[in-house]
Amino acid sequence: MAVFDLALCTLILLAALAAVAGPGLFRAVVFFVVYGVLIALAWVRLGAPDVALAEAAIGAGLTGVLLLGAVGRLSRAGADEPLTSRIDWPVALAAGLVGAMLVWAVLSLAPGPGLAPAVAEILPQTGVENPVTAVLLNLRAWDTLLESVVLLAALIGLWPLARGGAWQAAAGPVHHALPDGVLAGFGRLLPPVALLVGVYLVWAGAYQPGGAFQGGTVLAAAGVLCVMAGLVRAPGMAAPLWRLALVAGPGLFLALGVAGMAFGGFLLFPTALAKGMILAIEMVLTLSIAVTLALMVLGPPEGGGAQ
Amino acid sequence: MTVYAVTGALLVALGLYGLIAARGLLRRVVAFNVVGSGVFLMFGALGWYEGHTDPVPQALIITGIVVALSASALAVGLVVAHARVSGGQVLEDDAP
Known part of the structure; x- marks a missing residue:
């Protein structure tokens, strides 16, 4: 091999x-x-x-x-x-030096089990069986909570770039696709499959590979495909329900994190309730991730008119 | 599996070159993503031990992949807005 x-x-x-x-x-x-x-x-x-x-x-x-x-x-x-066909030698030398130092660092490190035994030991208390999901949503929930806020911040950063300042208009450019073309065909064929795969990935993430981010991305891709195929209009930012969908995940995560303070500290989930809490966060977070990623990839509004 | 960690290190160097030497702004976004996945590959491959990768780096890498997409989306939005205003995709400082 x-x-x-x-x-x-x-x-x-x-x-x-x-x-x-x-x-x-x-x-x-x-x-x-x-x-x-x-x-x-x-x-x-x-x-x-x-x-x-x-x-x-x-x-x-x-x-x-x-x-x-x-x-x-x-x-x-x-x-x-701009065309640049020449090699910039000073930059190549500097980048090569950084690469050589990194290779040297990699080769000088001895392999070891790292934190895997520690995670395996505490796994029964986390409420899930997939160690990666346990780290993401329980042991290092802080990272994931802040990550979901980073997603939101990046999306909000995109809105002021809307054409003509019309940031409440439908996200992205106006998409046109041939009604019987390949894109429209896939736009009708793939979303039901993607919906199934996306929800399955979230559910399965508790005990096997998968999780909220992977599932949410598949759902986002289905949404982007539907918009690009011209089957649905992209949502505008003025709609309260879409705004709720954006903040629901981080909001619930934060709320349950605060609830954890009753059990010993912020984002500490008690073993007996951990599974339910993590599952609730994952479900709602998946929705928020899907909507945020889809709007992010569609880009700031370009004057397509509101939803 | 050290070969993957070494590949990651080389990807960081390659991406770094593109990030500095390329003058097209979208090309720089691509190079930035190559640096990112190089770092992830190094980080993950160094956590490999007896057939499995340490779950803590795995979780941090998944977080990193999502944050990299957020940063790329914001960067792409700025590049396109800049191109519409200036009619090009080169920063003034880099113009020949």
């Missing part, structure tokens, strides 16, 4: 090279998506299917859609990429 690992790493580096320094912006973005899928494969090889799912769905999928959309918008704005 060492040959497979070596081949995979070579492909990853080549795809990254084409994405960072290859000619043509569109080609670079396509190579970046390929790169994301290859990285997801690497995570499978490293025995980390939760990360592989997140990388495939978010790193390759949603980031790919985001970047491809940006390529289209930039070319419509007449903003082509």
Whole structure:
């Protein structure tokens, strides 16, 4: 299997090279998506299917859609990429030096079990059986709570960039698709499957690979596809229900975190109630993540009229 | 599995080069994402031990992937807005 690992790493580096320094912006973005899928494969090889799912769905999928959309918008704005075919040697030398130091650091570290035994020991008290979900939503719930707030902050940061200041209009540009074309066909075919897969990933995340972020991303992708296929209009920011959907996840997370203070401290979930609390947070958080990610990828309003 | 950690280190170097040397702003966003996933790969592969990856780095990496997407979305929004105002995707300081 060492040959497979070596081949995979070579492909990853080549795809990254084409994405960072290859000619043509569109080609670079396509190579970046390929790169994301290859990285997801690497995570499978490293025995980390939760990360592989997140990388495939978010790193390759949603980031790919985001970047491809940006390529289209930039070319419509007449903003082509400046041509740089020369290698910038001083920068290459500096970056190479950083890389060499990192490689040296990697090779000088001795492998060890790390925190895995500690997590395995405390796992029965966390209310879930998947150690990654236990770390995300119980042991290091602080990180996840603040992460959901970061998502919200980034989305709010996008709104002032709306065209003509009309930040309450429908998110993103107006999408047109042929009614019987490939995009519209997939737009009708995939969302029911994506809905099933997304909800399954959240539910299964308690005891096997999956979780709120992976499931939420699949749901967001289904929403983005429906909008891009012209089947539904993107929501506008003035609608109270959509705003509620955005804040419900972080809000419930915060509320249950405060409730944990009755049991010893902020974000401390008692073992007997942990499963129910974590499941409730995950369900609502999935909805918020899905809506936030979808609106983020669709981009700031570009004058498509309100919902 | 050290090969994956070394690959991660090389990806950081490659992305760093692109981040500084590329003048197109969207290309810099791509390079920033390559640096990010390189760091994640290094971090995760160093936590690999006897067939499994330490769950704590795994959870932190999942958090990192989502935060990287948020930052990219904000950056892409700014790049597009900048392009509409200036008609290009090069910062004034980088213009030849």
